[in-house]
Amino acid sequence: MFQDRRLVIATKHRKESVIAPILEKELGVVCFTDAHFDTDVWGTFTGEVERMLDPISTARAKCLQAMQQNNCDLGVASEGSFGPHPSLTFVNADDEFILFIDAQKGLEIIARTLSTSTNFNAQYVQNQEELLAFAQASGFPQHGLILRKSKDENTDIYKGITAFESLVQTFELLQYKYNRVYAETDMRAMYNPTRMSVIEKTTLQLVEKIQSVCPQCKTPGFGITTVVKGLPCSLCGAPTNSTLSCIYTCQACGHREEALYPHQKTAEDPMYCDHCNP
Numbered sequence: 001m002f003q004d005r006r007l008v009i010a011t012k013h014r015k016e017s018v019i020a021p022i023l024e025k026e027l028g029v030v031c032f033t034d035a036h037f038d039t040d041v042w043g044t045f046t047g048e049v050e051r052m053l054d055p056i057s058t059a060r061a062k063c064l065q066a067m068q069q070n071n072c073d074l075g076v077a078s079e080g081s082f083g084p085h086p087s088l089t090f091v092n093a094d095d096e097f098i099l100f101i102d103a104q105k106g107l108e109i110i111a112r113t114l115s116t117s118t119n120f121n122a123q124y125v126q127n128q129e130e131l132l133a134f135a136q137a138s139g140f141p142q143h144g145l146i147l148r149k150s151k152d153e154n155t156d157i158y159k160g161i162t163a164f165e166s167l168v169q170t171f172e173l174l175q176y177k178y179n180r181v182y183a184e185t186d187m188r189a190m191y192n193p194t195r196m197s198v199i200e201k202t203t204l205q206l207v208e209k210i211q212s213v214c215p216q217c218k219t220p221g222f223g224i225t226t227v228v229k230g231l232p233c234s235l236c237g238a239p240t241n242s243t244l245s246c247i248y249t250c251q252a253c254g255h256r257e258e259a260l261y262p263h264q265k266t267a268e269d270p271m272y273c274d275h276c277n278p
Contacts, residue, residue, distance in 0.1 A: 001102075001105065001220065002027040002028055002029050002074070002102075003027075003028035003029075004028060004029075004030060005028075005029050005030065005073075005074050006029070006030050006032065006072050006074065007023060007027075007029040007030065007031050007032070007072065007074035007075060007076060008031075008032060008033065008034060008066045008067055008070045008072045008074070008075045008076075009031055009032070009033050009066075009075075009076050009077070010033075010034075010037060010039060010062040010063050010065070010066035010067075010075060010076065010077035011033060011037075011039060011077070011078070011189075012037060012038060012039050012040070013039070013188045013189040013190045014189060014190040015078055015189045015190075015196070015199055016031060016033050017196070018196055018197075018199055018200040018203065019031070019076060019078070019098075019199065019200075019203050022200070022203045022204060022207055023076065023203070023207065026207045026211070027207065027210065029074060032070075034066060034069060034070055037065075037066050037069065039062050039077075042058050042061060042062055043058065045082075045186075045187045045188065046146060046148070046154065046157050046159065046184070047154050048154045048157070055079040055080075055081055055095070055097050056079070056097055056099065056110060058079045059077040059078060059079040059097055059098070059099040060077070060099055060101070060108070062077040062079075063075040063076065063077035063099055063101050064101065067101065067103060073102065073103040073104040074100075074101070074102055074103075074104075075100075075101045075103075076098065076099065076100050076101075076206075077098070077099055078096060078097060078098040078099070078199055078202065079096075079097050079099075080094055080095065080096045080097070080187070080189075080195060080198075080199075081094075081095045082094055082095070082118060082120040082187055083095075083120075085114075085116060086114075088116065091116055092116070092118055092120045092121070093114055093115060093116055093118060093120075094113075094114075094115045094116075094117065094118040094120065094194075094195055094198050095112070095113075095114050095115075096112065096113045096114075096115070096195075096198050096199055096202045097110060097111070097112050097202070098110070098111050098112075098199070098202045098203055098206050100206055100210060105219075106252075107219070107220060107221055107251070107252075108221075108251075109206065109209055109210055109220065109221040109223070110206075111202050111203070111205040111206035111208075111209055112202065112205075113198055113201055113202040113205065115198045115201070117194055117197065117198060118194055118195065118198070119137075119138050119139050119143055119185050119192070119194050120185055120187060121134070121137070121138060121184075121185050122151070122182065122183065122184040122185065123182070123183060124151075124180060124181065124182050124183075125171070125181050125182075125183050126180075128168060128171065131167070131168075131171050131181070131183060134183050135164075135167060135183075138185045139193075139194065140162075140167070141162045141163060141164065142193055143185060143186070143191065143192055143193060143194065144159070144160045144161055144162050144185075144186035144188070144191030144192065145161045145162075145167060145183060145184065145185060145186055146158065146159050146160075146161065146183070146184040146185070146186050147161065147167070147170045147171055147174055147181055147182070147183055147184075148174070148181075148182050148184070149174060149177075149178050149180075149181075149182070150178070150180065150182050151182045156174065156177070156178075158170045158174075159186055159188075159191075160186055160188070160191050161186075162191070209221055209223045212248075214250035214252065214253060214255055215255070215257070216250065216253055216255040217250060217252055217253040217255070219250055219251070219252035219253065221250075221251055222248055222249075222250050222255075223248060223249075224246045224247065224248055225247055225248065225249040226246070226247035226249075227243055227245075227246055227247075228243070228244050228245045228246070228247065228258075229241050229242065229243060229244060230242075230244040231243060231244045231261075231265065231266075231267065231268045232244075232267055232268065233267065233268055233270055233272075233273035233275065233276055234267035234268060234269065234270060235270040235273065235276050236270070236273065236275050236276055238273060238274075238275045238276075240268045240272050240273050240274070241272070241274075242263075242265070242268045242272060243262060243263060244260065244261070245258050245259060245260045245261070245262065246258070246259050246262045247259075
């Protein structure tokens with residue numbers, strides 16, 4: 001279905017370095033990017049342009065625009081968000097989405113990775129000692145840094161700093177001008193190898209989902225649409241909040257299948273049972 005078809009990757013942050021090899025090997029597509037395509041118009045991490053849409057809608061908008069501008073009916077775009085993990089206290093997370101569109105076949109397939117593998121961080125630094133401690137904790141210089149006037153102002157922002165000399169000089173300049181400096185990890189993919197690894201992992205999940213075809217109509221993207229809780233407790237048999245089954249649905253013909261015990265467990269430990277361990 002995809003062999004030798006052109007596929008545009010909607011990025012200006014070199015995500016194609018990890019996305020393209022996987023898609024070309026597994027799907028047989030021919031990937032390319034558009035050097036003039038500016039994804040920053042949909043939002044920037046540093047806030048000069050606010051992201052107005054949710055992550056999936058943003059990825060979809062980028063993908064469709066890149067496809068239209070390049071007269072291409074296959075496209076991929078990714079979008080990441082960073083912040084506190086939704087269930088782990090005091091842990092930051094990288095929430096990555098990657099979206100695949102086949103306009104010719106009317107397909108849209110999405111993969112997502114919620115990962116605690118991230119260096120996402122920011123703080124005010126008062127002196128070079130604090131600056132260098134922050135840099136070391138952030139994986140600098142392999143990971144880029146951003147220095148700016150303040151957390152909430154979008155002026156005097158220096159991005160993509162990857163050299164110690166430049167880091168110190170920029171810090172001294174901002175400190176002289178404003179008597180304070182706000183340091184951030186640069187979360188753009190080409191300056192953040194840790195994030196790039198999560199994008200690579202998400203791309204592999206996307207390919208796995210594309211290659212999962214509907215048993216009825218053979219349409220790609222036969223994926224999980226619903227997770228059913230209720231795995232029984234091994235001691236009392238009461239339903240728990242653990243996963244009992246997953247529902248797979250075809251977006252083309254609507255065929256549904258239920259897969260029981262997706263984690264190869266037919267019962268849950270009593271410690272996770274609200275009845276046995278209230």
